[in-house]
Amino acid sequence: MIDPPLERVDLSRLRDDFPILQTEMNGRPLVYLDSAATTQKPVQVLDAMDAYYREANANVHRGAYALAQEATERYEGARGKVARFVNADSSSEIVFTRGTTSSINMVAYGWGLHHLGEGDRILLTTMEHHANVVPWQLICRHTGAELVYLPIDADYMVDLAGLDELVDSRLKIIGISGMSNVLGTIGPVAVLVEAARSVDAIVIVDGAQMVPHSPVDLPALGADFVAFGAHKMLGPTGVGALWGRPERFEEMEPAEGGGEMIRDVGLHESSWADVPHKFEAGTPPIAEAVGFGAAVDYLSAIGMDEVRRHEIDITSYALQRLAEVPDLKVYGPVDPAARGGAVSFTLADVHPHDLATILDQEGIAIRAGHHCAKPLMRVLDVPATARASFYVHSTTDEVDALVSALWEARRLFGLA
Amino acid sequence: MSLDQLYREVILDHYRSPRHSGSLEHPDAHADGHNPLCGDEISLDLTFDGDRVSDIRISGRGCSISQASASMMANAVSGMTLDEVRDLERRFKEMMSIEEGGEEIDVKVMGDLAALQGVRRFPVRIKCADLPWTTLDEALSQRS
Ligand SMILES: Cc1ncc(COP(=O)(O)O)c(C=O)c1O
Numbered sequence: 207m208i209d210p211p212l213e214r215v216d217l218s219r220l221r222d223d224f225p226i227l228q229t230e231m232n233g234r235p236l237v238y239l240d241s242a243a244t245t246q247k248p249v250q251v252l253d254a255m256d257a258y259y260r261e262a263n264a265n266v267h268r269g270a271y272a273l274a275q276e277a278t279e280r281y282e283g284a285r286g287k288v289a290r291f292v293n294a295d296s297s298s299e300i301v302f303t304r305g306t307t308s309s310i311n312m313v314a315y316g317w318g319l320h321h322l323g324e325g326d327r328i329l330l331t332t333m334e335h336h337a338n339v340v341p342w343q344l345i346c347r348h349t350g351a352e353l354v355y356l357p358i359d360a361d362y363m364v365d366l367a368g369l370d371e372l373v374d375s376r377l378k379i380i381g382i383s384g385m386s387n388v389l390g391t392i393g394p395v396a397v398l399v400e401a402a403r404s405v406d407a408i409v410i411v412d413g414a415q416m417v418p419h420s421p422v423d424l425p426a427l428g429a430d431f432v433a434f435g436a437h438k439m440l441g442p443t444g445v446g447a448l449w450g451r452p453e454r455f456e457e458m459e460p461a462e463g464g465g466e467m468i469r470d471v472g473l474h475e476s477s478w479a480d481v482p483h484k485f486e487a488g489t490p491p492i493a494e495a496v497g498f499g500a501a502v503d504y505l506s507a508i509g510m511d512e513v514r515r516h517e518i519d520i521t522s523y524a525l526q527r528l529a530e531v532p533d534l535k536v537y538g539p540v541d542p543a544a545r546g547g548a549v550s551f552t553l554a555d556v557h558p559h560d561l562a563t564i565l566d567q568e569g570i571a572i573r574a575g576h577h578c579a580k581p582l583m584r585v586l587d588v589p590a591t592a593r594a595s596f597y598v599h600s601t602t603d604e605v606d607a608l609v610s611a612l613w614e615a616r617r618l619f620g621l622a
Numbered sequence: 623m624s625l626d627q628l629y630r631e632v633i634l635d636h637y638r639s640p641r642h643s644g645s646l647e648h649p650d651a652h653a654d655g656h657n658p659l660c661g662d663e664i665s666l667d668l669t670f671d672g673d674r675v676s677d678i679r680i681s682g683r684g685c686s687i688s689q690a691s692a693s694m695m696a697n698a699v700s701g702m703t704l705d706e707v708r709d710l711e712r713r714f715k716e717m718m719s720i721e722e723g724g725e726e727i728d729v730k731v732m733g734d735l736a737a738l739q740g741v742r743r744f745p746v747r748i749k750c751a752d753l754p755w756t757t758l759d760e761a762l763s764q765r766s
Contacts, residue, residue: 555638557685559660560629563744567625576661589661589683618629619686 220508221599223248234569237604242387242415242548242595243573244437247497251440254500255493266492267466267483281492284499285482288447291502292432293423298452301482302495305446306414307337309433310381312448312485313410314341315461317431318379324350328379329372329407331356331364331393332585333386336578338412342381351378358585362389362538369401377407384416384432388577388593389538390521390545392416399428408454414438418597419517419546421510430454436494440598441501445494448485455481462487505598513598517547520596520605524549527609533621534612537586547596550577553612556619558592564618568611570604627740628747629686636734637686642696644679651764655682655757662688662750664757670765673704680754687738687747692754694734704762710735711755718748 221227226246229236238246264274266281282297289297303309318328318341328342332355346353354372359365364382380402382393395411402409408430416422417432418439424432431454435446450458460467460478464487469477478484505513522542528534533554539545553561558574565572573593576583583589594608616622649667656663662684669677678696682689695714699707710731717727717739729736741751 559662559685559747559750560687563628563747564625574660589663614625618625620631620634 221601223250223504224599225249225252227599231569231571232567234567237568237570237607239594239596239600239604239608240571240573241597241600242438242577242593244443245418245440245597246599247442247501248440248504250504251442251497251500255442255497258493258496263493265489277492280496280499281490284495287499287502291506292417292449293425294449295425296452298480298482299424299449299455301448301450301455301485302490302498303433303446303448303485304444304491305435305437306412306433307341307435307446309431309435309446309448310337310410310412311341312461313431313433313450313458314345316458316485317408317454318342318345318351319348320459321457322349322351322378325376326351326378327354327372327376328352328381329354329356329377329398330381331358331383333358333364333389333391333393333579333582334381334383335387335412335414336580337414338381338383338410339581342379355581358389358391358582361540362391363544364391364394366394366397369397373401373405373407375405377402377405380407380409381412382409383412383414385413385419385546385548386538386579386582387415387548387595388550388579388582388591390548390550391539392544392546395427395429403428413449415546415548418505420514424449425451436498436501439501440504442491442494442497445491445498447498452481455485458485460484460487464488466490508598516598516600517596518542520600520602521545521547521549523602524594524596524605524608527605528612531609531612531616533616537588537591547600548593549595550591550593552588552591553615554619554621556615556621558590560619561592561612561615564615565608565611568607568614570608570611572608624740624743628744630737630740632734632737633686633690636690636693640680640689640693640696642678642680642693642700645681646677646679649679651761653757653761653764655753655760657684657688657749657753660685660750662753664688664692664754666692666754666757666761668758668761668765675699675702675704675707682754684753685747685750687741687750688753691735691738691751694738695754695758698733698735699758707758707762711758714738714755715752718742718751 262276264277266278410431413432413434417434432449437443467487537550562574646667651668664682667679
């Protein structure tokens with residue numbers, strides 16, 4: 207299948223593709239600044255999923271009839287699109303999962319459980335999302351392996367000073383966020399890949415934020431596995447992907463068994479289908495995968511270089527405007543080129559939940575809380591932060607709305 | 623405007639200078655309250671003199687609504703009999719219920735707590751105002 211020709215997308219027209227951006231919240235035009243939690247969906251994605259159910263719905267890889275063939279083609283076609291989007295060498299490097307969390311768990315239970323033992327080590331950073339912490343804690347419980355962490359430095363970058371000391375034969379897995387959902391920090395994947403190579407450890411990248419927000423060439427990244435999900439890149443919830451090197455997939459056991467993933471099943475033993483089907487037990491989220499395919503088509507039409515350029519522009523503008531607000535502290539790198547578009551902040555003694563309520567009244571959706579990164583909150587020594595996060599449709603007007611609402615918060619809290 | 627009704631001066635005052643803050647060395651009852659959704663935390667110690675609350679201390683972290691509600695509650699229930707506490711709790715829950723109507727809010731009885739009535743218009747924040755009361759409930763249930 208040939209992808210549509212790439213045309214530079216006009217930002218003002220692009221917003222028209224998102225029905226929800228035309229709606230109101232609390233009587234104000236919706237200003238959606240929570241794309242790091244989940245993104246809104248363009249009509250192209252909604253239509254692709256709708257069309258699938260209207261025209262092609264059947265179970266995949268099962269029926270001999272034409273409709274089932276069509277369903278299978280759309281499902282496998284989506285795999286091809288996602289594979290091309292991340293520059294994979296083959297579609298079989300993409301396993302569809304339920305999302306980033308289940309992709310990471312698949313590696314933890316499929317690879318970690320079988321390759322780790324007493325005294326082995328898993329290296330993470332203190333900025334990881336719970337999705338890249340808790341599965342490894344569970345694996346440590348099962349295997350007797352232990353977790354070690356790289357800290358975050360004063361500039362909110364991963365502190366690599368202690369890396370050499372942690373790289374030895376005990377090290378089996380390195381887990382690193384490609385882009386922090388709290389700080390925006392871009393993880394030092396290349397450095398960690400090199401460190402891992404020297405001791406034959408594997409690297410799994412939590413790409414939940416990295417893949418949606420920057421051009422990626424996953425084979426060139428050098429990691430062994432990359433986990434990401436559709437819903438943070440304009441696609442639906444309920445589907446994600448695990449990219450992996452073919453030789454690593456061969457070392458991995460299926461973490462789930464059932465239909466679709468077998469070659470033959472006997473009463474006591476079974477053999478597995480080939481990768482990627484070996485890791486896709488049960489009926490997959492077919493319509494969601496189709497929506498995922500439409501989402502990467504949409505992003506490709508914009509061009510990921512353009513997505514990244516816009517993100518740097520809008521983040522740069524936001525950091526400047528936020529700096530005008532007295533007593534506002536941003537947690538994250540100051541250089542827009544060294545970070546993504548998730549901007550965490552606190553404002554004097556106004557609790558982030560109070561900020562979120564105040565902004566909500568202005569039609570502005572931001573996230574307040576620990577952002578599923580409690581270890582990081584302890585490092586930052588705050589119970590919670592407020593977070594504004596941007597995506598392709600975010601505008602400077604929306605940043606302006608955020609900033610004036612923050613002044614309103616100052617007034618309400620007697621800080622003016 | 624409703625936000626001004628939510629963030630009344632008296633609420634911000636309790637938030638910034640919580641009354642009865644701290645803990646007790648030998649409490650007769652203790653409970654920890656936690657709102658996993660937003661991370662608000664309350665830790666509560668009580669001592670009794672007969673069926674009267676002789677002392678109450680609260681420590682916590684969280685939004686202005688949960689922390690002000692805790693401070694106001696501590697102020698109000700300190701020195702009350704258990705029956706009086708239960709009655710106040712009932713009135714408070716009623717004040718927080720989303721349905722309009724019900725009993726008129728008696729400012730003389732409710733004191734500063736009446737300032738929290740604006741919370742009712744922000745349904746997601748009602749659980750913040752409720753947290754100290756559910757924590758108090760738990761502490762009281764330990765006693766009986
Ligand atoms: C960096 C990061 N990792 C992992 C996740 C988990 O993604 P999901 O909940 O979609 O599985 C998220 C999203 O919340 C994230 O931002």
